Amino acid sequence: MNQIMIETAKKTYPVMIGKGAVNMIASFIMNMSKKPTRLFVIADEAVHALYGEKLKKSLPESIPANWQLVPAGESAKSFSVFEKCLTTMLESSLDRRSLVIAFGGGACGDLAGFCAAAYMRGIPFIQVPTTILAHDSAVGGKTAINHPLGKNMIGAFHQPEAVIYDTEFLTSLSEKETRSGFAEVIKHALIADKKLFEDIQKNVHQAKDITGSFLEHCLQKGIEIKGEIVKEDELETGVRAYLNFGHTYGHAVEALSGYGKVAHGEAVACGMIFALYASAFKNDLDFDIPFFAAWLKKAGYPVKAGTAFSFEEIYDVMTRDKKAYGGTVRFVLLTEIGKPYVTDMTKEELQQIDQQFRKEALQW
Numbered sequence: 147m148n149q150i151m152i153e154t155a156k157k158t159y160p161v162m163i164g165k166g167a168v169n170m171i172a173s174f175i176m177n178m179s180k181k182p183t184r185l186f187v188i189a190d191e192a193v194h195a196l197y198g199e200k201l202k203k204s205l206p207e208s209i210p211a212n213w214q215l216v217p218a219g220e221s222a223k224s225f226s227v228f229e230k231c232l233t234t235m236l237e238s239s240l241d242r243r244s245l246v247i248a249f250g251g252g253a254c255g256d257l258a259g260f261c262a263a264a265y266m267r268g269i270p271f272i273q274v275p276t277t278i279l280a281h282d283s284a285v286g287g288k289t290a291i292n293h294p295l296g297k298n299m300i301g302a303f304h305q306p307e308a309v310i311y312d313t314e315f316l317t318s319l320s321e322k323e324t325r326s327g328f329a330e331v332i333k334h335a336l337i338a339d340k341k342l343f344e345d346i347q348k349n350v351h352q353a354k355d356i357t358g359s360f361l362e363h364c365l366q367k368g369i370e371i372k373g374e375i376v377k378e379d380e381l382e383t384g385v386r387a388y389l390n391f392g393h394t395y396g397h398a399v400e401a402l403s404g405y406g407k408v409a410h411g412e413a414v415a416c417g418m419i420f421a422l423y424a425s426a427f428k429n430d431l432d433f434d435i436p437f438f439a440a441w442l443k444k445a446g447y448p449v450k451a452g453t454a455f456s457f458e459e460i461y462d463v464m465t466r467d468k469k470a471y472g473g474t475v476r477f478v479l480l481t482e483i484g485k486p487y488v489t490d491m492t493k494e495e496l497q498q499i500d501q502q503f504r505k506e507a508l509q510w
């Protein structure tokens with residue numbers, strides 16, 4: 147079991163990570179400076195079916211607990227589920243010292259975090275993440291639900307009291323979810339840690355290699371990287387944008403493919419290849435992109451997913467992004483591995499990069 151501290155302006159909190167970490171939850175809760183009056187677990191129903199008993203047994207017996215199951219995955223991040231949770235929270239007479247526990251992947255964590263942020267203008271919560279992707283989403287305090295007009299458009303910054311990350315939960319993830327979540331680890335390595343990136347390329351050759359102590363090591367490194375960025379820029383006015391590496395093009399591929407068909411991280415993997423070509427175009431980035439793309443493909447990533455759509459379709463979605471202005475599109479690029487920066491790309495530049503991407507994709 148390891149502990150990583152996340153420092154933000156208002157709060158410093160631990161991420162406890164390792165096999166059996168969930169067993170630490172009772173002692174953490176009992177040692178909180180204001181002991182919770184009541185617990186309210188918001189659980190992804192699929193995760194509840196697998197591990198609900200395990201979490202139940204790990205909670206302190208002396209504090210009453212209510213549970214609210216929510217639909218598995220992304221469909222939990224809706225207004226109707228949000229309302230349902232708040233209704234049950236009111237019916238359960240939660241007060242300002244009650245504690246919400248988010249139990250599931252990034253979707254359940256985002257929903258439960260937002261419920262905690264909104265209930266009585268903010269009550270404490272703990273993240274108990276169960277996916278690889280959640281090494282990213284559970285840390286940093288961004289919470290949100292979706293609006294029919296846009297993903298993550300309704301939300302708040304609300305930091306958890308702790309993140310209790312039991313890596314034993316990760317063994318039941320599907321290969322697709324494993325691959326998808328690991329793309330965010332690759333992202334963290336590319337924007338901040340060349341050595342980690344090299345280690346990943348050495349150790350991972352197929353999705354099955356994303357497991358065990360190597361995975362745990364990568365998750366810890368990824369959390370440390372995210373923690374450093376959040377410490378510097380909690381509210382995303384500067385360097386936190388680096389975490390969007392691969393996401394501008396990736397989000398477009400995800401949206402055009404229909405959410406869920408190409409998983410978020412799979413689309414981000416494709417987006418990272420595009421961003422690397424853009425980095426080579428703008429900054430002569432010294433990096434073997436075809437080798438990287440072929441390596442991702444071997445690990446099962448749909449590296450060519452973007453080529454299913456025309457440049458105009460992709461460009462249209464990219465300009466609808468929260469960070470696009472007047473026809474240019476904001477991109478995170480690298481000057482070298484571990485050295486990101488933010489720049490605005492014109493349509494002409496993007497079109498040239500898109501052409502190169504399509505041409506080279508024929509070789510992967």
Ligand SMILES: NC(=O)c1ccc[n+]([C@@H]2O[C@H](COP(=O)([O-])OP(=O)(O)OC[C@H]3O[C@@H](n4cnc5c(N)ncnc54)[C@H](O)[C@@H]3O)[C@@H](O)[C@H]2O)c1
Pocket residue numbers: 190192193196218219220223250251252253254256276277278279280282283284285286287288289290298315316317318319320323326327410
């Ligand atoms: N807040 C942030 O900073 C942030 C950052 C990145 C992503 N996100 C959000 O995270 C969400 C994606 O999260 P995710 O990839 O964890 O997906 P998810 O929460 O949708 O879970 C994916 C699927 O895996 C299942 N699952 C979860 N844990 C499992 C386990 N241990 N074993 C078997 N199945 C399991 C779920 O039921 C679901 O069907 C998106 O909504 C995204 O917007 C938030």
Ligand SMILES: [Zn+2]
Pocket residue numbers: 330393410414
């Ligand atoms: Zn992401």
